[in-house]
Amino acid sequence: MMAFFCQFALLLSLSAAMSVSADIKLDCMPDFVRLVWTESKSQADLSLFRLGSCFPTSFSARDVVFNVAFNDCNFRRMVTGDQLMYTNDLTYISSDSRFLAYSHPVVCTFQRPDNWYPLIYEPVFNTYAFGDLVFHIGLMNDDFSGPATSTIFPLGSMIPIMASVAQRNHQPMLLFLEECVAADTLELQPESTVYPIITNKGCLVDSTISRSRFEPRKTSSELRLSLQAFRFALGEEVFIHCNLVAGEPNGLDDTKKACHYVKKHGWQLLDNSALSYICDCCDSSCKSRRTRSLASGKHEIFEKAVLGPLIITDQNS
Structure with missing residues (x-):
């Protein structure tokens, strides 16, 4: 199993137009990621969150949850030295002028396995x-x-x-x-x-x-x-x-x-x-x-x- 090296998320400061206080939890697992966004004072429509090309796995009045595999959602994979990095963007898209659309990176980094080699064919993203x-x-x-x-x-x-x-x-x-x-x-x-x-x-x-x-x-x-x-x-x-x-x-x-x-x-x-x-x-x-x-x-x-x-x-x- 892939050894866990480190995990972190570069999480956004919300636009002042949203006036939202949010707590974000990111769990980077060997083959998938779980991201939970929790708002203390919900104003935005949480169904409009996207992680790459993926819709939320679930959402409520206060929480939006993504449980997704690194092979999905258009995650980008990059290898540098002994690190294997998966990156994506958490975005919010709204037609409501009170809530500005924004995007911010989400990153999971692992130690590169000794037996890992790049795929000959990478699926096209959309x-x-x-x-x-x-x-x-x-x-x-x-x-x-x-x-x-x-x-x-x-x-x-x-x-x-x-x-x-x-x-x-x-x-x-x-x-x-x-x-x-x-x-x-x-x-x-x-x-x-x-x-x-x-x-x-x-x-x-x-x-x-x-x-x-x-x-x-x-x-x-x-x-x-x-x-x-x-x-x-x-x-x-x-x-x-x-x-x-x-x-x-x-x-x-x-x-x-x-x-x-x-x-x-x-x-x-x-x-x-x-x-x-x-x-x-x-x-x-x-x-x-x-x-x-x-x-x-x-x-x-x-x-x-x-x-x-x-x-x-x-x-x-």
């Missing part, structure tokens, strides 16, 4: 960071209340996908899926076989031939997609490659949109159906724009993400 921005995209359960319990989907069933972005000390950002394709490879290559899902700066083209749709937003910095499982690479690993764009929550236009096709009604704009004419270009070509970085002061960020692998099965074959 949380991405750019400065103080944290992007996430993941498979969800049917009502989007938690992560999916399976990555196998029968042909024709719905694949719930949620993307989100969090930034400290900033108002909620507006998130879009600009482009998404399914591929039979982890990395897109010229020889990769692909299936278009979202094209043309936010047009859910798959919705023209299926029941796929964007679901109503819960917050501006979150986007939910119900994708109908399609006939592509049946029985094999499928990876969904997406371009995510986050920016200020204003100025919808034909390059900053989420559009899906509604039978007998045509293209509909998710965020304001009265402006659905913005989606007219989905049948032709929507103008491109230069994506800007935080360094420019324009607060519009572009990020590539990969979701998967998942498997689509045909029960009739």
Whole structure:
């Protein structure tokens, strides 16, 4: 069993906007970690805590608990000398302006076992960071209340996908899926076989031939997609490659949109159906724009993400 070397957590000082007094306990075990956050005067919604990509294992009016393995939640592993270190981020994401989103590192350090060697293959993670921005995209359960319990989907069933972005000390950002394709490879290559899902700066083209749709937003910095499982690479690993764009929550236009096709009604704009004419270009070509970085002061960020692998099965074959 892995010898315990030391354990510690760099725990955050809460924003003054939260006005919360919290006690945090971290137990680093050989293969998993237990983190308990206890508030003496609860004001925040504790269900909005995340440890990496993981939702709380449980929570109450005063406590939020994570019991998770180091192989889950997008823990990062680093080996330096005789130390083996696992790091992650405890984050809080809220659309309530009284509670600022924040993120802070959680670290477990052990003595490196003599027989430990790095894996030849590391699974791809689906949380991405750019400065103080944290992007996430993941498979969800049917009502989007938690992560999916399976990555196998029968042909024709719905694949719930949620993307989100969090930034400290900033108002909620507006998130879009600009482009998404399914591929039979982890990395897109010229020889990769692909299936278009979202094209043309936010047009859910798959919705023209299926029941796929964007679901109503819960917050501006979150986007939910119900994708109908399609006939592509049946029985094999499928990876969904997406371009995510986050920016200020204003100025919808034909390059900053989420559009899906509604039978007998045509293209509909998710965020304001009265402006659905913005989606007219989905049948032709929507103008491109230069994506800007935080360094420019324009607060519009572009990020590539990969979701998967998942498997689509045909029960009739």
